[in-house]
Amino acid sequence: MHPRIVSSLYLVIALFAASFAAEQSRPNIVWIYADDHAYQAISAYDDRFKDLAPTPNIDRLAKEGAIFRNSYVSNSICGPARATILTGLHSHKNNVPKNGMPMDFSNPTFPGILRNSGYATALYGKWHLKVAPQGFDDWKIMKGQGRYFSQDYRVKTSQGEKEERIEGYSPDTVTRMTIDFLEANAGKGKPVMVMCQFKSPHGPWSPAIRNLDFLKDVEIPEPPTFYDDHEGRVAAGKAQMTILKTMREGFHLKGDPDSAHYDRLGPEQHKQAIESLAYENRHLASGKLKGDDLKREKYQRYIHDYLRCVKANDENVGRILDYLEESGLAENTIVCYSSDQSFYLGEHGWYDKRFMYHQSFFTPLLIRWPGEIQPGTEVNAMVQNIDMAPTFLSIGGADVPATMQGVDLRPVFKGAMPKDWRKSLYYHFYESEGNQHLVAKHEGVYDGRFKLIHFYELGEWEFFDREIDPYELNNRINDPHYQDTISRLKSELTRLKSQYEVQVPKD
Numbered sequence: 001m002h003p004r005i006v007s008s009l010y011l012v013i014a015l016f017a018a019s020f021a022a023e024q025s026r027p028n029i030v031w032i033y034a035d036d037h038a039y040q041a042i043s044a045y046d047d048r049f050k051d052l053a054p055t056p057n058i059d060r061l062a063k064e065g066a067i068f069r070n071s072y073v074s075n076s077i078c079g080p081a082r083a084t085i086l087t088g089l090h091s092h093k094n095n096v097p098k099n100g101m102p103m104d105f106s107n108p109t110f111p112g113i114l115r116n117s118g119y120a121t122a123l124y125g126k127w128h129l130k131v132a133p134q135g136f137d138d139w140k141i142m143k144g145q146g147r148y149f150s151q152d153y154r155v156k157t158s159q160g161e162k163e164e165r166i167e168g169y170s171p172d173t174v175t176r177m178t179i180d181f182l183e184a185n186a187g188k189g190k191p192v193m194v195m196c197q198f199k200s201p202h203g204p205w206s207p208a209i210r211n212l213d214f215l216k217d218v219e220i221p222e223p224p225t226f227y228d229d230h231e232g233r234v235a236a237g238k239a240q241m242t243i244l245k246t247m248r249e250g251f252h253l254k255g256d257p258d259s260a261h262y263d264r265l266g267p268e269q270h271k272q273a274i275e276s277l278a279y280e281n282r283h284l285a286s287g288k289l290k291g292d293d294l295k296r297e298k299y300q301r302y303i304h305d306y307l308r309c310v311k312a313n314d315e316n317v318g319r320i321l322d323y324l325e326e327s328g329l330a331e332n333t334i335v336c337y338s339s340d341q342s343f344y345l346g347e348h349g350w351y352d353k354r355f356m357y358h359q360s361f362f363t364p365l366l367i368r369w370p371g372e373i374q375p376g377t378e379v380n381a382m383v384q385n386i387d388m389a390p391t392f393l394s395i396g397g398a399d400v401p402a403t404m405q406g407v408d409l410r411p412v413f414k415g416a417m418p419k420d421w422r423k424s425l426y427y428h429f430y431e432s433e434g435n436q437h438l439v440a441k442h443e444g445v446y447d448g449r450f451k452l453i454h455f456y457e458l459g460e461w462e463f464f465d466r467e468i469d470p471y472e473l474n475n476r477i478n479d480p481h482y483q484d485t486i487s488r489l490k491s492e493l494t495r496l497k498s499q500y501e502v503q504v505p506k507d
């Protein structure tokens, strides 16, 4: 062969190797997204269930990476939170302010941009945005809310999509899909971004058969605000989300096992589940419990099943982390764990979410990124779910569209607080009083200590000083001592609405 041809050949090989190396240097991203996973039920965050129901695998992300101590959502409900993660936009900009609305792909999404920049992208599990996903090389999404056992999926095909029933327990199934995609694509030239989206621990909190006996006969403590009477908080008093009155014994507590997703179990597993439920529901089934006795028993049933579902999420995070270690991918893979929002585990007497009060405004966020985030990092900067899209684009070396409203979180990954970091957060819940749980529409501002909420449908304002009232029991809106602070927060709310160009959508 002519020497010039040989040297050209070497050049081509060298260029190819360099571009391959550059692709390899961009990290893989594994986004594990739970549904309704309360931070109180993650032992890295809270010691309430630490001895009873720890989450050692999720905690590994905090030990080996960063835990975000001030992580919030912009609108505490499933579909809207998901649209916000994808677009980096508040609800009024991404056009999904309420549940049951279709994803609007006229806005750029981070998976779509990453895919165009050379990432292999996939999404598995809970979707809840009606229309088929865009921006993914592969997807399998649960129909609607999904089920715990044997889920019906919409599956991407070369022609469009098909339906497929996939056997197995929901978080296990989604994890298997995630690992399969990593196995087929990661370390093979393209970086990978995969979204692993559990249904669990969303209601009806149906545990895996293997976890039915977890915490059996263990009395679980109630939270300090379990008997909150909602005095001074009109919207809280009107909401229908109490464990005592709203929680359904048939569905949520499985008095009717098959309506709570047990109908698709095989005969042996079905028998095991029914026997377990008969034992667990024995006090409720007596029909003799009333008032606080009934409330306490419903809480015990609820929290047992909830923590059993959390256990399955934790087991599956462990499977993903083990796979990454064994495959050699861990060093160049970012693993995140978060939820579409946190959840009430008996606080204020409630289950569910929606309010700007702490347990549903907050959301867990843990990120492990070997070499870039030091083990044991505590991030205290205020972050919000609008920040994930710009952060992933920045990590993936792609341009962040100027229209995105979140900010790149990389500056806080070291734990230090940049001087010019945001000083407040904007929140807006759009579902009206007529909807499920009767939580009135509201918007508000939080500055890390003070929280101001405007229930504008009701003409009610609430103001909390979380430093002296962390449980948010005392609405101090009329307290003379705080009037200057309240005025300042009202101005800040106006400023944020201007910054984010908030216009309340028409019904």
Ligand code: CA
Pocket (backbone or CB within 6 Å): 035, 036, 077, 078, 202, 340, 341
């Ligand atoms: Ca949710």
